[in-house]
Structure formats: C-alpha cells, structure tokens
Amino acid sequence: MKKSLLAIAVLAAALSFAAPITASAKDITLLNVSYDPTRELYQDFNAAFSKYWLAKTGDKVTVKASHGGSGKQARAIIDGLDADVATLALAYDVDQLHEKGKLIPKDWQKRLSHNSSPYTSTIVLLVRKGNPKGIKDWDDLVKPGISVITPNPKTSGGARWNYLAAWAFAQKKFGGDEAKTKEFVGKLLKNVPVLDTGARGSTTTFVERGIGDVLLAWENEAFLAQKELGVGKFEIIVPSLSILAEPPVTVVDKFAKKHGTEAVAKAYLDYLYTEEGQEIAAKNYYRPTLESVAKKYESQFPKVNLIKIDDAFGGWQKAQKTHFSDGGTFDQIYQK
Amino acid sequence: MQFQYSKFAVALLSAGILSSPAIANANDSNELEELRALVQELSQKVKIIERKDEINEEAAVAAKKESPVVKASANGFGLESADGKNSIKFSGLLQADYRSYQDGANDVRNRTNTRAGSLDANGFHDANDTALLRRIRPTIQGTLFGKYDFRFTPEFAGGSASAVDAYIDARLDPAFKIRAGKYKPFVGLERLQGGSDIKFVERSYVTNAILPNRDVGVSVYGDVFGDKLSYAVGVNNGVVDGGNATTGNEFDGSKEVTARLFATPFKDDANALSGLGFGIAGTYTNIDGERNLDFTNTSAADATRNGLPSYLTDGQQTFFRYGSASVADGKRSRITPQASYYYGPLGLITEYARVNQDVSLLTNTTSNAPSVIAANSSKTLSHDAWQVAVSYLLTGEDASFRGVKPKNNFDIDKGGWGAWELVARYSEINLDSDTFKNKNTGSFSTGTYANLSESAKSAKSWTAGVNWYLNQNAKVQLNYSHTSFDGGAGIGITAVNAAGTNIRDRQSENALLARFQVAF
Numbered sequence: 126m127k128k129s130l131l132a133i134a135v136l137a138a139a140l141s142f143a144a145p146i147t148a149s150a151k152d153i154t155l156l157n158v159s160y161d162p163t164r165e166l167y168q169d170f171n172a173a174f175s176k177y178w179l180a181k182t183g184d185k186v187t188v189k190a191s192h193g194g195s196g197k198q199a200r201a202i203i204d205g206l207d208a209d210v211a212t213l214a215l216a217y218d219v220d221q222l223h224e225k226g227k228l229i230p231k232d233w234q235k236r237l238s239h240n241s242s243p244y245t246s247t248i249v250l251l252v253r254k255g256n257p258k259g260i261k262d263w264d265d266l267v268k269p270g271i272s273v274i275t276p277n278p279k280t281s282g283g284a285r286w287n288y289l290a291a292w293a294f295a296q297k298k299f300g301g302d303e304a305k306t307k308e309f310v311g312k313l314l315k316n317v318p319v320l321d322t323g324a325r326g327s328t329t330t331f332v333e334r335g336i337g338d339v340l341l342a343w344e345n346e347a348f349l350a351q352k353e354l355g356v357g358k359f360e361i362i363v364p365s366l367s368i369l370a371e372p373p374v375t376v377v378d379k380f381a382k383k384h385g386t387e388a389v390a391k392a393y394l395d396y397l398y399t400e401e402g403q404e405i406a407a408k409n410y411y412r413p414t415l416e417s418v419a420k421k422y423e424s425q426f427p428k429v430n431l432i433k434i435d436d437a438f439g440g441w442q443k444a445q446k447t448h449f450s451d452g453g454t455f456d457q458i459y460q461k
Numbered sequence: 462m463q464f465q466y467s468k469f470a471v472a473l474l475s476a477g478i479l480s481s482p483a484i485a486n487a488n489d490s491n492e493l494e495e496l497r498a499l500v501q502e503l504s505q506k507v508k509i510i511e512r513k514d515e516i517n518e519e520a521a522v523a524a525k526k527e528s529p530v531v532k533a534s535a536n537g538f539g540l541e542s543a544d545g546k547n548s549i550k551f552s553g554l555l556q557a558d559y560r561s562y563q564d565g566a567n568d569v570r571n572r573t574n575t576r577a578g579s580l581d582a583n584g585f586h587d588a589n590d591t592a593l594l595r596r597i598r599p600t601i602q603g604t605l606f607g608k609y610d611f612r613f614t615p616e617f618a619g620g621s622a623s624a625v626d627a628y629i630d631a632r633l634d635p636a637f638k639i640r641a642g643k644y645k646p647f648v649g650l651e652r653l654q655g656g657s658d659i660k661f662v663e664r665s666y667v668t669n670a671i672l673p674n675r676d677v678g679v680s681v682y683g684d685v686f687g688d689k690l691s692y693a694v695g696v697n698n699g700v701v702d703g704g705n706a707t708t709g710n711e712f713d714g715s716k717e718v719t720a721r722l723f724a725t726p727f728k729d730d731a732n733a734l735s736g737l738g739f740g741i742a743g744t745y746t747n748i749d750g751e752r753n754l755d756f757t758n759t760s761a762a763d764a765t766r767n768g769l770p771s772y773l774t775d776g777q778q779t780f781f782r783y784g785s786a787s788v789a790d791g792k793r794s795r796i797t798p799q800a801s802y803y804y805g806p807l808g809l810i811t812e813y814a815r816v817n818q819d820v821s822l823l824t825n826t827t828s829n830a831p832s833v834i835a836a837n838s839s840k841t842l843s844h845d846a847w848q849v850a851v852s853y854l855l856t857g858e859d860a861s862f863r864g865v866k867p868k869n870n871f872d873i874d875k876g877g878w879g880a881w882e883l884v885a886r887y888s889e890i891n892l893d894s895d896t897f898k899n900k901n902t903g904s905f906s907t908g909t910y911a912n913l914s915e916s917a918k919s920a921k922s923w924t925a926g927v928n929w930y931l932n933q934n935a936k937v938q939l940n941y942s943h944t945s946f947d948g949g950a951g952i953g954i955t956a957v958n959a960a961g962t963n964i965r966d967r968q969s970e971n972a973l974l975a976r977f978q979v980a981f
Contacts, residue, residue: 272505318509321516334515336508 150183153389156380157188158208160195160282160372161323162346166409167212173405174396178389186389194323195282202228207380209390214282214324216240216373217441228379242371243397244411247429248283248290250362251331251340251347258338262364263294266339267312274330274337276321278449282372283324285449287341290368292448293437297366311458328354343370344426345410361427369431535934537981539603546607554657554980556595556618560776562588565970568779569771570915570950584915584954588778588970594618595976596656598625608632623707625675636683640695643677643706647693647721648742650799650812651848657980658864660808660882661924662940663775665848666890670772671814672797673697673744674705676717689726691740695719699746701789702770702816702844717746723799736803743796748789769820772890775922775942776972780949781892783820787910790839791819801862808852808860815845820910840900842910848888852928855881864933864980871931880930884940889921897948897961905961914957914964917949936978944970 159167171188178186191198191206195214202208203226213219219241222228234241252260258271266273276284288310295309319336321327324346331340332350339362342350351359374397376390396402403418412426413419438444448454530541532550539550566585567577577586597617604610614626628642645652649672651664663669678697685692699717700706723740748768768789772781797814822838858865858880869877892911897918899908926940949967951957957964 318505319512319516322520326516326519330512334508334512336505336512 150185153184153186153386154384155186155188155209155386155390155393156191156207157210157212157393158191158198158202158206158377159212160198160214161192161276161325162283162328162343162349163212163372164190164192164325165349166345166406166411169409170397170402170405173401174393177396177401178392184389186393188393192323192325194276194280194284197280197322202226202377202380207383208377209381209384209386210374210393211377212372212374214370214372215285215441216371217285217445218282219373219375220442222375222377226379228377229375230378233375234373236376237374237394238398239414240371241373241375242414243374243394243402244372244406244413246344246370246372246411247367247431248286248341248364248370249344249347249367249427249429250364251342251350251359252338252362254358254360256360256362260339260362262362263291263313263366264298266291266316266341267309268316271316271339272318272337273313273316273339273341274319274321274327275317275341276324276327278455280322281324281327283327283343283346284341285444286343286368286370288448288455289434289438289444290364290366291341292454293368293432294364294366296437307454307458310454314459332359344412348410363427363429366430366432368437369433371434535932535981547603547605549601549603552600552602552981554596554598554600554978556597556656556976556978557592558595558662559590559592559975560588561590561973561975562776563971563973564968565774565776565778565944565972566968569782569917570967571954572779572782572915580954582953583950583968585950585968588776588972598656600626625705634683635688636685637681638683639679639681641679643675644680646673646676646678646695646697646719646744647680647682648672648719648744648795649797649814650723650740650801651810651850654810654862655864657936657978658862660810660850660852660884660928661886661926662938662974662976663777665812665850665886665888666772666775666846666920666922667797667812667814667848667888669703670770670890671702671816671844671846672795673700673717673719674703676700676704676706678716680719687729689724689728691721691723691725693719693721699744699748699793701768702772702795702818704770715746715748717744717793719744733804737800738802739798739800741796741798743794745792745794747792749791769818772892772920774920774944774970774972775888775924776944776970776974778970780920780946780967781911781916783896783911784822784909786822786824786835787820788823788834789818790821790834792841793818803860803862806854806858806860808854809850811847811849813845813847815843817841817843822908822910837901838908840895840910842893842896844890844892844896846888846890848886850884850886850888852882852884855883864936865928865930866933867930870933871929871935879932880928882928882930884924884926884928886924887922888924889919891919894918904959905957905964906959912957913948913961914951915949917946917967919947921945934979934981936976936980938974938976938978940974942970942972942974944972946970 157167167190175186178184195218199213199218199221202211202222211219211222216234219233223231223233250260265271275287278284278288291310291313292306295306299305319330321330324343327340328346328350330336332354347361351361374394376394381387381390400415400418403413403415407413407418407422413422434441434444527543529543532539532541537550537552539548541548565588567588570584573580574586580586595618598614600612600614602612610630612626612628616623616625624643626644628640628644631639649668651668652672676697678695680693680695682693697717697719698706699715721740721742723738725738727734727737767787769783769787771779774780795814795816797812799812802809819839819841822835824833824835852860854860857868865880867880871877871879896910897905897913905913922942922944924940924942926938929937946967948964950965952963
C-alpha cells in the first residue's frame with residue numbers, strides 16, 4: 126500500500142515536471158518571402174526543416190511561403206509584408222531591405238558563408254525538342270524570326286541575370302565596345318514578344334502557352350521544365366558563356382524580432398547550409414555550395430564558363446544603376 | 462476572350478486557305494511548307510496576344526489588390542485602402558423642422574423679451590410657430606491602421622458653427638477601447654442613440670433635461686462576456702444637466718466621473734428575450750460655486766456660468782430657470798437605470814434619471830462684481846425624470862436601436878410605400894419642492910433657488926407620432942405633444958407672495974412637431 130502511494134507520488138511529481146515541458150512546446154509560423162522559381166525547392170525544404178526543428182526543440186514550425194518577381198518581393202517587404210526571412214534572386218534586392226526599409230543591417234551578406242548564398246545557379250537556354258531553330262548560343266537569339274522569352278528586368282531577378290549574361294557575352298564578343306554590345310542586347314530584346322513579371326510566368330509562357338523558340342531561364346527552372354513540366358518536349362542548351370547567379374538569403378531582423386522568431390529564422394537559414402539542406406537544393410536543380418554534396422551531384426550540372434557579377438559588372442549596386450535603374454541601358458534600348 | 466481570338470485565327474486561316482490559289486496546287490510541297498509556316502506564325506501571334514491579355518489581367522488583379530477602393534453608397538461616400546485598414550468616409554445629417562403651437566408660452570413667466578413685444582396679462586409671451594433647421598451636421602470619420610477611428614462632426618444649425626463631435630477611438634481590443642475628445646458621455650441610453658435614429662422629434666426629459674449631452678474628456682469602454690456586457694468609465698470636464706460642453710477650457714478644475722454598465726444577456730438566443738437590454742449609469746462631480754463672474758447668462762445651450770441648467774418642454778420652450786442668485790456649489794451626482802427591448806416590429810425604451818445638485822445663493826449678482834455665497838444658503842436639491850416610449854413598425858420591418866431600413870422604398874412608379882411606424886411616449890420631470898422655498902423660513906417669495914410663480918415644478922408630456930421612412934436615408938416625422946405643468950404661473954404679473962397662495966399652474970403646451978430628415 127505504502128509502495129503504491131509512493132509510486133503514485135513519484136508519478137505525479139514526474140508528471141508535474143513533465144507538464145510544463147509539454148506546455149512550453151510552441152507553434153511557430155515563419156514567412157519566407159522568396160523569388161519566383163523557388164516554389165518547389167522551399168516546399169521540400171520547409172517540410173524537412175519543420176521535421177528537423179520539431180525533433181530538435183519540440184516546437185512545431187509552419188513555414189509559409191510567398192513567391193513572385195524578386196524586385197517586386199523586395200518592395201513588398203519594404204512596404205510592410207512582414208517576412209521573417211527573405212530568399213531572393215540577387216543581392217541588390219536584399220540590399221534594398223537595408224537601404225529603403227532599414228529592416229536588416231548593412232553587412233547582412235557577411236552573416237552567412239558564401240556571401241549568404243547557400244546555393245547557386247546560372248542562366249541557360251531552353252529550346253523545344255529537336256531545337257528546330259538551331260539555337261546554340263547567345264548569337265542565335267538576335268537573328269530575325271527568333272522568338273525569345275524572358276521576364277521583365279524591372280521586376281524579375283532572373284531577368285536581370287539573363288540580361289547581364291547576354292551583355293557579358295556581347296561585351297566579350299565585341300571586345301568591350303559598348304555601342305555594339307548595346308545594339309546586340311537591343312536586338313535580342315526586340316525578339317521578345319512578351320515580358321512576364323517573373324521567371325515562373327515566363328516558364329508558363331514558354332512551356333504551357335507554347336510561345337517562343339527559346340526561354341532564357343534559371344538552370345534549375347530549365348531542368349524543372351525539361352524533367353517535370355514537359356518531359357521530352359524541351360532541350361537545354363548551355364551557352365558558351367553565362368553568369369554565376371548567387372541567390373542570397375537573410376533573416377529580416379526587424380520583423381523576426383517583432384514576431385519573436387529570430388532564433389528559428391536563423392536556424393532555418395543555417396539549415397540550408399547543412400548536408401540535408403544542400404541535398405534538397407541539389408535535387409531541385411540548384412548548385413550546392415557544400416563541397417561533399419556538390420561532388421555528389423557533379424554530373425547533374427553541365428560545365429559552363431561562368432563569369433561573376435563582381436568581376437564583369439563591379440557588383441550588383443553598379444550593375445543595377447548602370448542597367449536597370451530608371452534611364453539605365455535597359456530603358457535606353459527596350460522599345461515597348 | 463481567348464476563345465474569341467482562337468476563333469478569329471481559325472476563321473482567318475480558313476479564309477486564307479480557301480481563297481488562296483495555292484489550294485489548287487496543294488500537292489506542291491513548297492507551298493505547303495509556306496502555308497505551314499504561315500499557320501505557325503499566325504498561331505504564335507494569336508498565342509502572344511492571348512498571353513499578353515492574360516498578363517494584363519493578372520496585373521489588373523494585382524493592381525486592384527493595392528488600389529484604394531472608392532465607396533459610394535446610401536451609407537455615405539468614402540475611400541478605403543486596399544487592405545481595408547485605412548479609410549475615410551463623408552456622411553451627413555440634415556433635419557428641417559416645423560413647430561406649431563396651439564397653446565403654450567415661449568419661456569418662464571415674467572421673462573421679458575423685447576423682440577417678442579410686451580408680456581401678456583399673465584406675464585407670458587406665446588410660443589411662436591417656427592420653421593428651423595434643427596441639425597446640419599456633415600461628418601468626416603475614418604480609420605487609421607485598422608484600429609484608430611476618428612470622427613469630426615461640426616454643427617451649423619442654430620446660427621453658429623460648433624464642433625458637436627470631435628474624438629478619437631483606439632480599439633485596442635474589443636474589451637478595451639479608449640475614446641478621447643468631445644463626445645457623448647457613456648451615460649444616457651436615448652442619448653447614445655444617433656440623432657438620425659431617434660424615434661421622436663425631440664428626446665425625453667431624461668435625456669434632454671437631466672443627463673449630459675456632450676462633454677470633453679476621455680473614456681475607457683468595451684464589451685466583455687461575449688459582447689453581452691458593455692462597460693464604460695470616463696473622466697470629463699463635466700456639464701450641467703442636458704449640457705453640451707464647449708471645446709474650450711473648463712471654467713473650473715473639477716472633473717466629472719461617469720460610469721455605465723449595460724447588459725444584453727440573451728442577445729445570442731433566438732427567443733423573445735434576445736432583444737432585451739438593461740443597465741445603469743451615473744455621474745459624479747464636486748464643484749465650487751463661481752464667485753467672480755457675470756451670472757446674467759443662464760442659457761441652457763451651454764455650460765451655464767452659474768453651473769446650473771434651465772429646463773425645456775417637449776416643444777423646446779423653457780419652463781424652468783433658477784433664480785439669478787442661485788449657483789452650483791458642491792456635489793452633483795446623477796443615476797440612471799435604463800432598459801430597451803426590441804421584438805419584431807415592437808420597440809421600447811424606458812429610462813429614469815435622478816440628479817442631486819448642491820446649490821447655494823449669492824449675495825451679489827451684479828455684473829462683473831465679486832460675489833459671495835450667502836451664509837447658511839446651501840442645499841442639496843433632487844430632481845428626477847422618467848420616460849417610457851414604444852414604437853411599432855406597421856410595414857413588417859424589425860425594430861432596433863438603430864435606424865429603419867424599409868423593406869420597400871417609397872417609389873410612386875413601382876408602388877413602394879417605405880416603412881411606417883407608430884410611436885408613443887410618456888415622459889415627465891419633477892423638481893425638488895425645496896427649489897422654490899427659502900431654506901430657513903419656508904417662504905416662497907424671498908431666498909428661494911427658483912420662483913414657483915415663474916418656473917414650473919413639474920412637466921408631464923404625452924407624445925404620439927408617426928414616422929415615415931421613405932428609404933434608409935430619408936425620414937418624415939410628425940409628433941403631437943401635450944404637456945401639463947405644476948406651478949410656473951401666478952395671478953397677473955404680480956410677484957409671488959410668501960405663503961405661495963397666488964401660484965397657479967402654467968398653461969398647458971400643445972405642440973405639433975414635424976421633421977423632414979436626410980441622413981447618409
């Protein structure tokens with residue numbers, strides 16, 4: 126009898142200690158505001174992170190995602206879309222979160238390795254099966270009668286990478302002659318019949334609506350179109366030169382602090398750099414930065430002669446000002 | 462749209478193919494190739510047009526989500542941000558009245574008014590028939606950041622402009638809201654009913670005579686227990702009975718505290734009690750009598766300078782004034798139990814109000830001369846009033862605390878007759894008998910707070926009427942009001958004697974009050 130009482134007392138004591146632990150488990154919601162073609166990547170990654178975080182802390186994390194043109198998404202955050210993390214297409218758009226909104230510190234890019242870009246990508250050419258127009262390189266895109274699909278650089282990060290890749294090619298081809306380079310890119314843009322606001326919109330235009338001969342696409346988006354959206358209907362053409370795209374990520378400090386989610390948001394981004402996170406990126410056709418995973422998926426990604434934004438354009442701030450700000454080269458050469 | 466483009470393309474192609482001489486030589490492979498290329502080219506062009514339309518539509522939908530919304534309806538006109546968190550609305554209330562008096566006086570006895578001519582043999586001027594604009598109130602109201610409301614309502618009726626409402630609401634939580642500025646203190650039930658929604662042309666004695674109208678201050682209020690209990694507490698400058706505070710500085714430093722509880726315990730039920738609400742409210746302040754002011758201004762329209770009110774009949778004629786030597790001097794408390802009931806077309810409001818007012822007499826009432834409170838002249842006077850009002854909608858609409866939205870608007874062409882409502886009310890006000898007697902001697906003639914042969918001791922009003930709601934914005938009201946008095950008159954224009962034996966009742970007032978109102 127006494128032993129039973131003792132057992133009940135011990136059990137009760139144990140439960141009373143356990144109860145607060147159970148009670149302290151939290152339901153956390155994170156908002157990841159991302160660019161257009163990352164839907165599939167973050168769908169997989171969010172599920173993996175929630176599982177990881179639940180096992181680690183007992184807290185349930187629900188990650189909501191918002192996707193759109195990178196520039197547009199940055200403006201939405203500045204205008205009050207209270208993202209806990211931003212995973213955008215290029216550093217310039219993330220810089221705006223500091224410059225226009227003071228939402229993050231100026232040195233945000235130094236907070237995570239690889240300049241806060243856990244994965245990279247590049248720009249390739251996606252053509253229809255059999256490559257009926259015989260497109261092999263950037264040169265072919267300026268020929269009369271070639272219909273090129275690319276989104277609007279004013280709203281889309283991917284479009285800016287596309288534009289700069291073409292510019293870099295022309296610059297090399299014409300030995301740095303800016304007039305000829307401009308003319309080349311102008312001809313290319315003249316062949317663009319529809320300007321979508323984001324990369325996913327352009328994919329829809331090319332893949333689902335059947336418009337155009339070639340899609341300038343993120344490599345990951347091209348793989349997705351080839352292997353999942355239209356199996357056997359498309360071919361990837363790797364140009365002789367392209368650009369190394371480094372989509373960066375950051376915690377949006379001001380909003381995360383307001384929500385009390387700073388620690389989870391940081392852990393979320395850190396998890397992108399882990400082997401699990403890198404595997405998910407690679408499976409979604411993003412080039413991993415972790416060497417071990419990069420090696421594992423080496424054969425998946427074609428070898429490309431890649432130039433870097435810093436080397437060819439003096440960094441994103443300069444590139445943005447020269448090419449995409451009001452009155453920049455895009456405005457000068459694009460005729461609606 | 463896409464379908465139309467496709468059909469157009471097919472038609473174009475068919476026309477091209479059929480009319481082309483090339484069809485005659487269809488076996489010519491070159492021409493077939495050309496035709497194929499042409500079809501592909503046209504197909505691409507059609508697809509591009511369709512896609513551009515699609516993108517434009519997406520852009521339009523996205524733009525709509527961010528564009529401010531312009532609203533124009535019977536409820537007013539306004540602008541609202543796309544997320545609904547910020548808005549501004551313009552609305553208004555215009556009431557054109559006509560008052561016709563079969564019997565009645567325009568003020569208390571022996572109140573000379575040179576513009577009205579000489580007093581009659583009984584010391585009165587007749588109440589004059591008149592047309593007037595009772596309320597001219599444009600309103601700007603809105604919301605900022607989804608929870609901060611503001612309202613500004615000027616009043617242009619009465620020959621001058623003033624701010625009738627000017628306040629800010631912070632809706633921090635349904636159970637915790639803050640209102641600051643000039644507003645209706647949370648006290649009287651009928652007062653809290655909107656000026657455009659009241660069932661009678663004029664409110665009852667409870668509301669118009671005893672309880673505060675508008676005051677300047679701050680209140681905390683909210684709804685708790687599933688919105689079944691409303692509470693409010695406030696600290697305001699304080700106004701006389703029926704008073705409407707100015708927006709300027711207060712003449713004394715004392716504040717008036719208000720509190721109210723109102724319960725609607727059955728509001729979520731679907732039975733005969735669901736429209737029942739009841740509660741209680743009160744006010745309290747403690748002010749010192751004015752010592753050095755000109756007391757000749759004792760109008761009821763504003764906080765009177767002696768801190769005391771005068772009272773009006775149902776027909777809006779003054780029947781009671783304090784004597785010129787009287788001054789508010791001490792505590793003033795009010796209490797008001799109240800209830801409302803709505804069931805189908807039937808509506809009922811009943812209220813009681815009692816005010817306990819400390820008054821004293823002054824030794825000097827000369828303009829701009831220092832005054833002194835007379836020794837042993839202080840007294841607490843208790844006045845009370847009550848009302849029962851019923852309304853019944855004849856045209857099938859449900860009655861409510863708010864306005865009436867007719868089932869069929871008045872429309873001669875389509876045969877609609879709007880909503881019709883019958884209303885009836887009994888209301889009375891009774892003043893403390895000690896108001897008219899010398900505290901120390903019991904005399905009616907000297908040392909009184911008011912003169913019983915000039916001001917009536919009580920007023921009792923029966924009011925019956927009909928409301929015609931042409932639509933939710935336009936209303937016509939017609940009230941007939943009969944008011945009888947106790948005291949308030951004498952024999953001829955002679956002064957009251959000490960024993961009060963020459964006091965008579967003031968002549969009854971019979972008035973027809975009509976209103977045409979537009980509110981949006």
